[in-house]
Amino acid sequence: MKDFDFIYHHVLERYGDERKFEALLQTPKTASQLIKQSDSFYLSAMSRRIFRAGLKHALVDAKWPAFEQAFFQFNPRRVAMMSDDELDALMANTAIIRHWGKIKSVPVNAGFLLAIIEEYQSVGHWLAQWHSDDVVGLWTALKKQGSQMGGNSAASFLRMVGKDTFILTEDVVVALIAQGIVDKKPTSQKDLAKVQAAFNQWMEQSGRPLCQISRMLAMTVNY
Numbered sequence: 530m531k532d533f534d535f536i537y538h539h540v541l542e543r544y545g546d547e548r549k550f551e552a553l554l555q556t557p558k559t560a561s562q563l564i565k566q567s568d569s570f571y572l573s574a575m576s577r578r579i580f581r582a583g584l585k586h587a588l589v590d591a592k593w594p595a596f597e598q599a600f601f602q603f604n605p606r607r608v609a610m611m612s613d614d615e616l617d618a619l620m621a622n623t624a625i626i627r628h629w630g631k632i633k634s635v636p637v638n639a640g641f642l643l644a645i646i647e648e649y650q651s652v653g654h655w656l657a658q659w660h661s662d663d664v665v666g667l668w669t670a671l672k673k674q675g676s677q678m679g680g681n682s683a684a685s686f687l688r689m690v691g692k693d694t695f696i697l698t699e700d701v702v703v704a705l706i707a708q709g710i711v712d713k714k715p716t717s718q719k720d721l722a723k724v725q726a727a728f729n730q731w732m733e734q735s736g737r738p739l740c741q742i743s744r745m746l747a748m749t750v751n752y
Contacts, residue, residue, distance in 0.1 A: 530708050530727060533734040533742070540748045550748065554741040558691030560657035571652040571690060572642055573603040576635050578686040579677045580626055588626075595624035600635055605646065608639035634676035641675050656692045661739055662729045664694045665721045688740065695728055695743035704746040 544550040576596070581589045599619055601607040616636070620627050642652050649655040659667045664687070671683035678686070687694040695701065702714045710727045711720050731742045 530710055530730075533731045533737075536731070536742075536745055536749060537735070540745050544748065550745075554744055555688075557693035557738050557740055563657045563690070563692060564651065564653040566653050566690065568605050568642060568646055568652050569603045571656075572605050572608065572635075572639055573597065573600075574689045575638055575642075575675070575678075575686050576600070576603065578682055578689060579631050579634055579638075580628070581685075582677075582680075582682060584626070592625055595622070599625050603639075605639040605642045608636050609643055611636045631677060637676040638678075644674075656687075656690070659692075661693045661732065663725065664739060665725045667692075667694075668721075669718075693738045693740055695724075695739045695746075697724075698743075698747060700747035700750040701743055703750045707749075 540550060541547055573593075573596075577589060577593060580596070597603065599622055600611075616632060619625065619632050620629060645652055645655045649658070656667075664684075667687065668683040671678045671686065675683075681696055681698070684694050684696040688696060697715065702711075705711050705715070705724060705727070706713070708727070710723055713720075715721050715724050728739055728742060731737075732739065735742065
């Protein structure tokens with residue numbers, strides 16, 4: 530495993546312009562910014578990520594105002610109370626994407642977030658208190674307690690709302706294999722722990738957030 534300086538200079542050598550590639554790097558939201566976001570915002574983002582999976586993002590995003598209307602502006606308490614009849618009626622709503630499994634996931638996830646709100650005051654508080662050095666633990670919580678949050682959906686949702694995370698894209702996985710951290714796409718808890726430990730080391734060496742390290746790793750493979 531190479532240290533962060535090797536990764537940084539490898540990207541700089543490939544990209545050729547430090548200011549340009551630095552401009553491509555995201556900055557995660559602060560704890561206070563996460564807390565300020567409404568619970569409806571988080572349910573909407575989680576649902577949007579689920580509907581985006583396997584589809585062009587632009588297609589889903591263009592329909593999102595209709596989704597907001599269909600799901601009561603994603604108010605978690607109201608959505609969790611949606612009846613079977615209300616859900617069935619959405620299958621006739623041509624303004625949204627009529628995928629039954631994904632439609633059913635929305636009230637399930639509303640109930641999941643309501644439990645978080647009851648314990649932590651808000652979804653933003655819950656996310657803000659979760660440390661970056663165990664972001665794979667946060668993925669696991671979202672996958673196990675939420676609905677349709679497997680694969681890269683948990684990490685992608687976190688990236689959408691501004692919570693710091695890396696994402697195991699194809700390029701990042703190739704880079705991790707090249708670094709000798711794993712020998713295949715990490716899916717087991719053992720391999721995910723190895724990946725988290727590597728990112729933790731790079732965070733300590735660089736002082737950078739996970740999302741920036743993740744992007745630079747991808748840029749060592751494909752820019």
